[in-house]
Amino acid sequence: MFFPADRKVELEPTPVFLDVKGEGATFISHAHADHAVKSAHTVISTPETMALLRCRNYVKKTARHVSSTRDVAGAKVTLFNAGHIFGSSQIKIEKNDSTFLYTGDLSLTESLTAGKADLVECDELLIECNFGLPRYVFPPRMDVGQQMAKWALSNEKQGAISVIGGYSLGKAQEVIAHLNEAGITPLVPSQIASVSKCYNDNGCKRLNYVDLNTIEGQSCLKQSGFTAVFPLREVSAELGYVLREGYSTAVRLAHCSGWCLDFNSPGITGFPLSDHADFNDLTQFVEYSGAKKVHCVYGSAEQFAATLCRKGIDASPVRQQSKKTDGQSLLTNFQVV
Ligand SMILES: [Zn+2]
Structure with missing residues (x-):
């Protein structure tokens, strides 16, 4: 057959x-x-x-x-x-x-x-x-997601900016869901916002996020310490440098990917959150x-x-x-x- x-x-x-x-x-x-x-x-x-x-x-x-x-x-x-x-x-x-x-x-x-x-x-x-x-061999997805959210919450409490990288479709939404469970509403660029809206419109567990390209999103950037979810490839040491210069505060970066078992970029925390x-x-x-x-x-x-x-x-x-x-x-x- x-x-x-x-x-x-x-x-x-x-x-x-x-x-x-x-x-x-x-x-x-x-x-x-x-x-x-x-x-x-x-x-x-x-x-x-x-x-x-x-x-x-x-x-x-x-x-x-x-x-x-x-x-x-x-x-x-x-x-x-x-x-x-x-x-x-x-x-x-x-x-x-x-x-x-x-x-x-x-x-x-x-x-x-x-x-x-x-x-x-x-x-x-x-x-x-x-x-x-x-x-x-991956740790359970739920455990890794909770560790990631705990890490972001701790950063927010210290007034630091967290930027978490994941693929725009699938991984980013799982990251948002875990952040929501920890009481965090992350900022996201429009390509992640549009997919997240599609999740919400089609019966997925409700995702709470703020699109960076809105008035609300821009005002959130003025808070001391915030959490953002970005496409994986955009979360780099260069982005960390630009944010540190622009906001004069601590910036913590993370990647969420199964491939974190194989390699991690210097200065970026790897969470082996695999789908x-x-x-x-x-x-x-x-x-x-x-x-x-x-x-x-x-x-x-x-x-x-x-x-x-x-x-x-x-x-x-x-x-x-x-x-x-x-x-x-x-x-x-x-x-x-
Ligand atoms: Zn796939």
Whole structure:
């Protein structure tokens, strides 16, 4: 049923492509740019993912949307929570007594804005492996988020400015939710505000934030000590220097990313707040699934497949070439977010 080279589930008359472009329906697991397919005519996704895709102009205005559990080309299609970001989902396709599951990006630990992934049984599995090496073991997301918020609260009480970096879609909103739990309403730039508004408008836990590009936002900058959430790449030593010069006060910087396990920038506190499954969770997911065949994709796919093979599980990495996928899509679809 599944063709790894094309990332395609062959259903008659309409095949389903998985987070890649193709001639058929397209399952979009979540709204990160490296999974969105702008040219898709028919999109299978959760309503929340479709709302985020539209908010970011990641799909055509005319795209047809399919979300609820229903038959697609004679097969039963069910979406399960992937726990990665708000709206993220896995897809299970059942046909002729055979079941196939694609996880998209996945997280098994509880979060404030995305819950956690459902464990799902299947015969054949395509699983993400961004953190598929044994050295990647994350502390629980909730614990890391609470530590980060405690750090920011302590800074505010000392009159210091905190700037926390995270990806604009998903991580920034999880950071805002944790700051809110600690009683902090952070300042955010417009690109994070617009995504956060989309979260609020589509039923996520209410996020409280102030857009920097408003009168209220500008007046908040005059307070002694405030907390801001910015895109990860903008939180740098240079930004710290500019803020220190401009405000004549202490400035504390932080990055929130799973990759903080690997490296941290000098002078920037790293919080390993990841929205991906770590090595142990990936292993647990595969074992629970009971899959007889496992395909591994993204990140450490080759190494994780080899790990599974040593456990006696039939696993292989997905080769990343496809005639159905243009060059640009190949590039964007296999970068980690
Ligand atoms: Zn993602």
